[in-house]
Amino acid sequence: MARHLVVGGAGYVGSHLVAELLARGEEVVVFDDLSTGHAAAVLAGARLVRASLADPQALDAVLAEGPWRAVFHFAALSLVGDSMRDPLRYLRRNIGEGLALIDACVRHGVRRFVLSSTAALFGSAGSGPIAETSPIDPGSPYGESKWALERALAWTSRIHGLRYAALRYFNAAGADPAGRLGEDHAPETHLIPLAIDAALGRRPPLTVFGTDYPTPDGTAIRDYVHVADLATAHLAALAQLDAGRDAVFNLGTGRGNSVREVIAAVERAAGRAVPHTLGPRRAGDPPMLVAAADAITAATGWTPRFQSLDAIVATALAWRDAHPRGYNDT
Numbered sequence: 001m002a003r004h005l006v007v008g009g010a011g012y013v014g015s016h017l018v019a020e021l022l023a024r025g026e027e028v029v030v031f032d033d034l035s036t037g038h039a040a041a042v043l044a045g046a047r048l049v050r051a052s053l054a055d056p057q058a059l060d061a062v063l064a065e066g067p068w069r070a071v072f073h074f075a076a077l078s079l080v081g082d083s084m085r086d087p088l089r090y091l092r093r094n095i096g097e098g099l100a101l102i103d104a105c106v107r108h109g110v111r112r113f114v115l116s117s118t119a120a121l122f123g124s125a126g127s128g129p130i131a132e133t134s135p136i137d138p139g140s141p142y143g144e145s146k147w148a149l150e151r152a153l154a155w156t157s158r159i160h161g162l163r164y165a166a167l168r169y170f171n172a173a174g175a176d177p178a179g180r181l182g183e184d185h186a187p188e189t190h191l192i193p194l195a196i197d198a199a200l201g202r203r204p205p206l207t208v209f210g211t212d213y214p215t216p217d218g219t220a221i222r223d224y225v226h227v228a229d230l231a232t233a234h235l236a237a238l239a240q241l242d243a244g245r246d247a248v249f250n251l252g253t254g255r256g257n258s259v260r261e262v263i264a265a266v267e268r269a270a271g272r273a274v275p276h277t278l279g280p281r282r283a284g285d286p287p288m289l290v291a292a293a294d295a296i297t298a299a300t301g302w303t304p305r306f307q308s309l310d311a312i313v314a315t316a317l318a319w320r321d322a323h324p325r326g327y328n329d330t
Ligand code: UDP
Pocket: 080, 171, 189, 190, 191, 192, 194, 206, 207, 208, 209, 210, 220, 221, 222, 259, 282, 285
């Protein structure tokens, strides 16, 4: 058994990694200020330290509890649209707090660091699948903030020997197949939970952001990857670090779905229509983000278990159905 520190482990993706670590019998400490995460998302078996990355003493105190097998960093502001309204908040918080964590890891002798990164690095990507070697061109301050941390980690690896993985998530979706965890943001801005709640009559109709994109049906295309598959990818990447290699991977399924296709999938799963209206584009949203997802498979053997949008949506629907008020119902 080895100790793992999961910063932001009470959030959506982080909590699913914690579940995977616990399932493998690992010891987990979650460091989270619960500003967007939920105490109820930290499964029994993991210890929650409720503190902020802006608190250097708290950070030093938890890191001093090592040795750590790895530190995972999920804690960040993560909304493209928000970052277009308040760029400096995103740059200051995400870069400043990320650097504070990396610096503390170096001082405490941590050897492996896994960063939640994003497909938003490839902001103005063209029409094909995006490989790790595709040009970096963040389309938003959010994407820029993650790119800055990837660069900081590249230098830290080179100079201090802190091995790192940067995992560029495409669109995290779905919920714990065992039904313990799900997606609960306040306010919710993500397509699948909003479409589900609209179908269930719990929210006003969904607005489709943009119908004039250069895509077959005019709506934006994304690569929806199951959150439990993201969790296993973190552990596959960690094995690369064990082997002495840094690991920069795009994490997706290689399959793109339009907003209209997501609406149709939710309608199939729920057996009800998704009431929706058509609206303008949302600032910062590129037309298409689909991963060329084969590099991590070639390097580690990882492949997503959830291969279809229907299977992903089914898990999201099951959780929202059972938790009308999200974690307030647990
Ligand atoms: N979207 C939409 N209506 C909504 C929320 C999202 O049409 O109410 C679209 C959004 O423009 C994007 C896709 O759905 O093309 C996925 O958006 P989401 O916010 O879920 O994730 P993001 O791609 O921003 O990480």
